Amino acid sequence: MSGDSEDFDKPYLPERYRQKVMINRRRRLVRRAILGGIFIAIIAAAVLFSGVPSPGWVHVPALSSQQPVTVPAPPAATISPVLNVTATPAPGFVVGPGVPSQPSAGNISLADAVVALRRSYPAEEFAILSVNLSTMSGHTLFGFVIRPVSGGAGDESTEFIDAASGESWTPGQDTSPVSAGQAKFIAGSVFPSLNPDRVDVRYSDDPKRGKIWAFTLSSGNTQLLNGSMDATSGGIATxxxxxxxxxxxxxxxxxxxxxxxxxxxYISDHTIGAHPVNLTVSRYEPWGTAASPVAGEYRFTYRRIYSGYPTDEDGFMVAVDAVSGQVIGYDQLWTTQDYSFAETMGPSLTSYDAGVAVIRAAGNVSPGSTASIRILSEEILWQNRHPPGIIQRPGSIPLRWKVVFDDDIIRANASLPAATGWVDIRTGNVTELDYRH
Incomplete structure (x- = not known):
């Protein structure tokens, strides 16, 4: 009889029964061990996912779509007291109400506005008297009242810094044909070899050129170049x-x-069309001092010529580095259209007669100075100097004698300019006299 038979229909045998009981007992013990392990795992998971999260993560229970979700506000931050704080020093000028000392609502701080102002008005040249915050043409502005360090009462002016952009702002610039952004692009593009990391522009009214953008190219705290461009055409003027x-x-x-x-x-390469000019001044200007000389620059002044006669104002100035041969300075002024010059008529008045006419006119202004008058120059010029923005009519620019002179009072006071008299080339009449004491 086989010892491993599992046939229960056979006659009862005590030994076989004993073996069956042992087998069933072992099976029950295995089932209990498995169930116990499962139960322990469930308890551990419940503890693990209880309401106390582990550091570094947050357990978010699942919510049904119908349940309202309330996001708790973050706990209030605890601010530790700061010890040994040094108070911000007073700025040294009057600060109006509402001027922010810290950046706020997209606006820069007062300190940043001062930095922006100093790019155009350095501390060694201009003093800040006061600052106020105002709104103009949709801009929030820091308005600085400044004055030249060497100036006095009455020399004050107000300069604005846009509180949002930190850039200089001037009334009228928002309607300029060349925008501030375009002026920055032009200035940076014309001088690409300088590799500036900042281009600053400032809209202003030049007494000779009218509306311009003054620009400065810088690298860090070093100014590389400054100049100006026409605010209508974008042409570089200086x-x-x-x-x-x-x-x-x-x-x-x-x-x-x-x-x-x-x-x-340089003039030929950087101007369009014919520009008849005559070289009137060429000189060398050394740098340094007599004790410590340094090679400097050459300066050349070219005066515009029309119909054989020079103009009083239009022309070019070019400065050339005496060491590198590089053009380091430029000034162009070309304000008068050809049609504005009057018909050319040869002079019938000599330079001597023109000088005598001016001396007589000056005697009417300051009789006691007539004997000390000294003629500095006499030349025939187109009198084309005019305020910017004025449209000169056809044939309105006359050809006249220009007589420049001084006297004892002018020579004794360096702040006084030389006097000027304009004389009609045919009649000898003094048409204009600028003679100040």
Missing amino acids: FSLTVPAAGRPAIPVFNLQQAQDIAGS
């Missing part, structure tokens, strides 16, 4: 490159003729 004097030789590398050729080529 620029001056910053050239460090350190490390330069004492004598020029380029001579006067070489520098003059460079200046002439």
Whole structure:
């Protein structure tokens, strides 16, 4: 008989029964162990997912779509007291009410506004008297009242810094044909080799050119170049490159003729159309001092010529570095249309007669100074100087004698300009006299 038979229909045997009981007992014990393990795992999970989250994460229970969700407000931050705090020093000028000392609501702080102002008005040249906060043309503005350090009462002016952008702001600039953004782009594009990291622009009214954008190119705290452009056309009117004097030789590398050729080529390359000019001034300007000379620059002044006669105002100035041969300065003024010049008529009045006419007119202003009058220059010019924005009519610019002179009073006072008299080239009448004491 087989010992492993499982046939229960066979006659009862005590030994077989005993074996069956042991097998069933072992099976029950295994089932209990498995169920116990499952129960322990459930208890551990319940503890793990209880209301106390582990550090670094937050358990969010699932919510049905019908349950309103309430997001609890974050606990109030506990601010530790700060010890040894140094109070912000007073700015040294009057601060009006409402001027923010800290950035707020998209606006810069007063300290940042001062930094922006100083880019155009450095502390060694201009003093800040006061600041107020105001609104104009949709701009929130810091309005700084400033005055030249060397100035006095009556020399004050107000300059604005936009509180949102931190840029200079001037009334009228929002309607300029060339916007502030375009002016920045033009200034940076014209001088790409400088690689500036900041371009600042400021809208202003030039007494000769009218509306302009003055611009400054900088790298860090170093000013690389400043200049101006026409606010209508975007054409560059002036620029001056910053050239460090350190490390330069004492004598020029380029001579006067070489520098003059460079200046002439620059005008030809950077102007459109014919610009008849006559070189009237060429000079070398050394840098440094007599004890410590440094090679400087050459300056060339070209005066516009029309119908054989020079104009009083239009022309170019070009400055050339005497060491590198680079153009480091430029000034262009071309204000008069050709149709505005009067028909050319040869003069019938001599320079001597023109001088006599001016001296007589000056005697009517200051009789006691007539004997000390000294004629400085006499030349025939187109009298085309005029206020910016004035449209000159066809044939309105006359050809006249310009007589420049001084006297004892003017020579004794360096702040007084030389006097000027304009004389009709045919009649000898003094048409204009600028003679101030």
